[in-house]
Every structure is written in structure tokens, then in C-alpha cells.
Amino acid sequence: MLSGATIEVINLTKRYGDVEALRGVSFAVNEGEVFGLLGPNGAGKTSTVEILEGLRTPDSGSVSVCGLDPQTSGAEYKYIMGAALQATALPDKMRVQEALDLFGSFYPRRRGTKELLGRFGLEEKRNAFYSQLSGGQKQRLALAMALVNDPRVVFLDEPTAGLDPQVRREIYDIIEELKKEKKTILLTTHYIEEAEKLCDRVAIVDHGKVIALGTPRELKQRSGAVTRITVRMAKPETNGALGSLEGVNECRAEADDYLLYSTRVPRTIVALVKHLEEQNNELVSLEISAPSLEDIFLELTGRRLRD
């Protein structure tokens, strides 16, 4: 039992009919952290978040957020918690400003509507109907609503799902800003970039279990994943020696490039340079692709995460 953790999840199980959505999920989130649940659809991310939000009851296991039980603590818990659901729905004819006013009125302590509008770039749209908003604007509104009560803990369920990359970046910027406010944020996603960029720590979830947990860097280092080095040389390779450079598992030729898959990148680079010198060859370009969380996931499960 970790003491002092803001969010504590111990051995959650949940089944819907025949489907075992959660098969023993455990993790802890510290104050001020941005914690990610990364996994494919159906992994159990949303079920976990919904249990944390108090929307669902686990079959077994325990949950504690700021010392409160989401299921039993009622309004007290809701005061300190904010959430953006996976599919936020509001009445079509509701205006943006009204939504913020309304939801703000539910809490004893709240941030001003004007402030929120400004912060989330919704000022111009404040009198627009919900149905008139674009996907990105709706998400921004959902985020604004999640923060209307200045919560200690924020749950974001797939905050950028279905949005264009450009819009996604905008949302990332907003979340980065939230980090500075020391809020504890738990977000779920199936986008690698999102987990790598935003999260202090990530739990990789698949089929209802946490299969890896750590900082993005730790996770990447831990794996035996290979790094891909893309090499372009002045003169094509003649004797196939590239494949036997130190640390190289595999070598493939692709158009003008040679792809080296190495588990020991620094040594491979050194060996490559030596080799080129010996061959009187010249390096035209070199590109190193570090293993991503996608590679980790692939390694752990044998499947790709949909990106």
C-alpha cells in the first residue's frame, strides 16, 4: 500500500456479462503527476477511469482518490474531481457560455466563465450553440468543463480521439499548461505520441491488465527493442558487411537506404564509421529512430497499437 499517493487503484476487476473488462488492474498516481493509461480499444482504460469517476462499480478491488472512495463519498468527492468523458454530449441548443455557467453553478468553489473561455480559446464561440461547434471546440469545452471547479484531480478519457493532428497539438498545449498548475491528471489514450509527450508515467494496458508501468523513458530502455538506423552512403554497399557490424541484428536495403536494426546503437555507429573509412565510402545521411512505446507494446503483446 503506497501511502501518500493521490490516486490508488488496487486489483480492480470488472466484468460485463461474459466479457472480463478488467482483470486485476493496479497502479498509483502521485500528486501533480500526469499519468497515462495507454492501450488499444477494449483494453479496459475507459472502465478503469469510469470506476475512478464513480460512474461504475468494480466487481472487486479498491479505489482511493485523495483518500476518498468515488463510490461512497458522494458530493464531497465530486467537488475535488473533474472529468472529461470519452463522449461528451450536451444539448444541441445549449450555448457555450451557458454550459460553463451551469456546470460552474454546481460547485461551491469555481473558476470564472470568462477566465475559462479565454483560457480555452472559446471566447468567440461563447454564444454559439453546442451543435455549431467543431470537434476540437467541443473537446476544448469538455476540458473547460472538467476544470470549472478547479479540481485537484482531473480525468481525461481519450481527450483527442478523432481529432486532426493539428487540433490535437492544440489540446496538448492546453494539457501542458495544466501540468504547471500541479493538478493530478489521469488520461487514457491509444495515441503513442500523446502518452510519450504528455505523461510523466505511463501504464500500458491490454486485455484488462497493466502489462508495463514506468516513465516513457524507462519503458523504452527496458525493452530489448531494436533501434532502426537509416543509413545512406555515397557508394552502395558491396560486400554485405553492414549486416555484421557490431550490434546489428538485421540489415535491409530499401531504395537508396540501408536499414540497420541494432540493439547497441553507439557501438554500431562507431563500427559503421570505421567501416565506411575502410571502404573509402562516405556517409550521406544518418537517421536514428528510437524505439517508441509502440515498439514496446508490440514486443509485449505481439500486436500493434492502432495509431
Place this chain on the structure above:
Amino acid sequence: MRLAMRNRAFLFFSLIMPLAFLFIYAGIFGRGRAQAVPYLLAEVLALTVMGSFWGLSVQLVTFREQGILRRFRVTPVGASAMLASSLLSNYFLTLPTIAVEFFLSRSVFHMAGLGNILSIFVLVTAGTVTFASLGLIVASVTNTMQETQIINQIIWFVFLFISGATIPFPLLPGAVQAIAVFLPATYLVSGLQRAMIDHTNLPDLGMYLASLVGSALIAFVIAAQLFRWEPESKAPRRAKLWAAAAVVPFLLLGLWETVNGNLRSHAMKNLQSIREPSSIERIEH
């Protein structure tokens, strides 16, 4: 703070309320256009009030299906506040319609006098709460929009035709009358008629009022208990039994009425009041 919640929710509901509901009221009143007499106005008032049954309950089911209620569930707002705001906005929307109906009765159809305004006001208020609550109970208990519509339609027709709101009570066959005394709608209609025609005071309407108010309270509490935020959670069977409990006051009143037979004589007398030598077109319902 509760009040703040309700008021804001009311603002919210009133701004997005589809005009269709107002059209329903206007349509009902429209049917009463040629009716110049307090008796018939009372029927129209009753219909307007009973319209609350439909009003926001359908909207509630829609919101639930769309996942809108879910978002509210994550906030400190409880089921009671949600229902209360629904009732309040319903009420505030009904009042202007009633006012318009009175106004038109006076100006266009030259109705003399206004009946006992206080009694009418109280009846209308209690009636609105009762019927809106009943509607909300149905909305909480049914699982899909279709189911809601069907059940609403059935109950609505019963209210419409058996209570005396359309076909006058004395004209109903004896067997139907026997059933009608168990319905809340019947007492609303009767009460309004007596208030309009006889200028009956509140104390005399005591029994009617008590049962309407009592039923309103019970209905509200039950609706709050049964309130569902999510479409997937099926309403438990016993919830439907709870819903039936809402009409207990009327069962009691019905029994009392059957024994004492008060209502029928009043209804007959009121009906006579329009059989004066003045030409009024009776609307074919």
C-alpha cells in the same frame, strides 16, 4: 445553493425547450376556441396542466439516451435537483399559457368573471407538479424512447377521455365513471370546474387538493428514487411497482368518492350550467 442549481438549470431548459411543447398547448387551447364558457375553459386548463405529463419527461429520456445525463452524473447535482429543475421550468412555461387562455376567454369569447382565482392557481400548481412528476416517473422507468412514447400515449388517452377533460364526466357511461374517480385527472378537472363556475374556495376543495398535493409529493419522491442516469442500466422490476405507488392517494380518494358520490353531483350541476340557451358549438373530439 440548491436554488442556484435549480434556477440555472431552468434557464438552460427554457432556452432549449423545443417550441413544439408550446404548440401542443396552443393546439389544445385551439380546440377550445369556440368554447366561451367557464366550464369548457376549465377543461382546457386541465388539459394544459396535464400536458405537463408529456413536457419534459420525453426530453429526459432523450437526454439519457444521448449521454447528456451522464455528464451531469459526474457533478454534485443529484437526481432530486435534476427533477426539481425540470418541474420548475415546466411550471414556469405552463403559467403564461394559462394566462393566455384566460385572456383569450375574456377578450375573444367574452367570458364573464374569472372564477376563484386563488383556487385555480393552487389547483394548477398542484396539478402541474403531480402530472409532471408522473411523467418523470414514467421516464425513469422505461428503457427506451419508444417504450416511453407508448406508455405515455396510453396513459394520456386514459386521462384525456376518462377524466372528464374532454367528454364531460356526466356523459360518461356509469362503468367508466366508476373507474374515473380513481384518476388524478378527474379531480383536477372537477376541481377546476368548480373553481371556475361555482367560485369554490380552497377549503371546500380540500379533499381534491389534498390528494393532488399528496400525490405530487409522493410522485416526486418516487421519481427521484427511480431516476436513472444511464441508458444501459435497466429499470429494476420493483421500480415499476414503486411507480404504481404514486397513485395511492387517488386510490384512497377514489374509494372515498365512490362511497360518498360527491363528485358526480357537482359534475352534473356544472354540466347543466352550460346548457343555457346560448348557442355554443360543441367540439367534436
